[in-house]
Amino acid sequence: MHIFKFMNKQNRLFSYSRIRRYLSTQVQVDERPLHVPVMVHEVIKYLKPQNKQTIIDMTFGAGGHTQSILDENYDVTIIALDRDQVSHERAIEMAESYPNKIIPLLGKFSELPDLLRSKKIYQNTIDGILFDFGCSSMQFDTANRGFSVSKDGPLDMRMDGDRFPDSFTARDILARGTEDDLGRIFKIYGEEKNYKKIARAIIESRYLFRNLNTTKELCELVDSICEDEVRFDMLNRPAHNATKIFQALRIFVNDELNEINQGMHIASQYLKIGGRLITIAFHSLEDTIVKRHITGHITGNVANALPLKYCDYSMVYQKEFAETFIHKCWHSLTKHVIVPSDGEVKDNPRSRSARLRAAVKIK
Ligand SMILES: C[S@@+](CC[C@H](N)C(=O)[O-])C[C@H]1O[C@@H](n2cnc3c(N)ncnc32)[C@H](O)[C@@H]1O
Numbered sequence: 001m002h003i004f005k006f007m008n009k010q011n012r013l014f015s016y017s018r019i020r021r022y023l024s025t026q027v028q029v030d031e032r033p034l035h036v037p038v039m040v041h042e043v044i045k046y047l048k049p050q051n052k053q054t055i056i057d058m059t060f061g062a063g064g065h066t067q068s069i070l071d072e073n074y075d076v077t078i079i080a081l082d083r084d085q086v087s088h089e090r091a092i093e094m095a096e097s098y099p100n101k102i103i104p105l106l107g108k109f110s111e112l113p114d115l116l117r118s119k120k121i122y123q124n125t126i127d128g129i130l131f132d133f134g135c136s137s138m139q140f141d142t143a144n145r146g147f148s149v150s151k152d153g154p155l156d157m158r159m160d161g162d163r164f165p166d167s168f169t170a171r172d173i174l175a176r177g178t179e180d181d182l183g184r185i186f187k188i189y190g191e192e193k194n195y196k197k198i199a200r201a202i203i204e205s206r207y208l209f210r211n212l213n214t215t216k217e218l219c220e221l222v223d224s225i226c227e228d229e230v231r232f233d234m235l236n237r238p239a240h241n242a243t244k245i246f247q248a249l250r251i252f253v254n255d256e257l258n259e260i261n262q263g264m265h266i267a268s269q270y271l272k273i274g275g276r277l278i279t280i281a282f283h284s285l286e287d288t289i290v291k292r293h294i295t296g297h298i299t300g301n302v303a304n305a306l307p308l309k310y311c312d313y314s315m316v317y318q319k320e321f322a323e324t325f326i327h328k329c330w331h332s333l334t335k336h337v338i339v340p341s342d343g344e345v346k347d348n349p350r351s352r353s354a355r356l357r358a359a360v361k362i363k
Helices: 017-024 039-047 062-073 084-097 109-118 170-174 177-188 195-206 215-225 243-253 255-269 284-294 319-324 342-347
Strands: 006-009 013-015 053-059 077-081 102-106 126-131 271-281 330-331 355-361
Touching: 039 062, 039 126, 039 195, 039 271, 039 355, 053 062, 062 077, 062 084, 077 084, 077 109, 077 330, 084 102, 102 109, 109 255, 170 177, 170 195, 170 243, 177 195, 177 243, 195 215, 215 243, 243 255, 255 284, 271 284, 284 330, 284 355
Parallel strands: 053 077, 053 126, 077 102, 126 271
Antiparallel strands: 006 013, 271 355, 330 355
8 A cells, every 4th residue: 555655844754654544444545734734833933832841732633733843843742632533643653753752642622631640740730732723634624524515425523433433423413403403503603694594494304305414415405595695715715505504513513612611721720820822713613712711701610601791891880890800810922813824824725714812821
């Protein structure tokens, strides 16, 4: 079998035979990079790695950010977490190429404290934490995983379905959810304006025809509802009508927003004072949770779900008084979100919606 090889900046060759073997059972793998990391320059600028530090890459993916940090020749240890078995395999493989530099861990943000305990790594000991939320290109590009509107495959969408084979898939939700449930999922997690009509059509198709089984069937059904619409993405390119529905299902299937809440809380526990947090979000739901943690608008470790006008400020007249009960353990390093340069968006259109925030733990 042909062995896919990838050359990094230092002309080091990696053999991706193991990961390729896995992927080749599911997709036709070509010679493109597995995933192009976004805003690498900005990540390194704000993370400011120093020798002897320990950094957690909470979303290892294809290892693009981890590799960029190590290729800058920092003598750091990177704990490489991912919930996806394919990414974990890649982390193990990359760890062989960077001896004693990478500690691969398989699990979700919410499982991290147990994983760290098993490695005798405790709270307040980490120098930097990076989150690059969402899906990797490896997940999107693998038809069998059901993440993509443009690739026909089973409606799965689980990031860790092989670890939790009994967990529900996107197909299960579409087959079992009530019209109300589906409408709420599409409205809240997809911000889809036609949420009612699409939920209705799914229920009707269930009773009149059969359950939706594939990404193509779901796309066709959504297209039939939004027949007269032409949608565009942030680069003004035509976007598929079902993109938001796919986003909503993926977030729900993987419990992504709860995971981000827990991840942010865990970051505040495990970073040292002075430790740096970098987040890259791809839609407003992710970014709002991050922003509320950084600004201290959280209740019981969970970002307030309500618009802030309904939260503490509206209950009192004085902003100073309200601020005495805001739980703030971060100092933000970025006044506003940082977005990718035009050049980066041109080279890597998937970076177009990336929003980076950076903060330092202060208490
Ligand atoms: C955008 S990709 C990261 C790409 C990576 N930074 C790179 O440069 O290759 C996001 C990754 O986060 C993982 N992920 C998403 N939610 C997670 C969670 N709650 N816990 C652990 N990993 C998660 C996904 O499986 C995916 O591999």
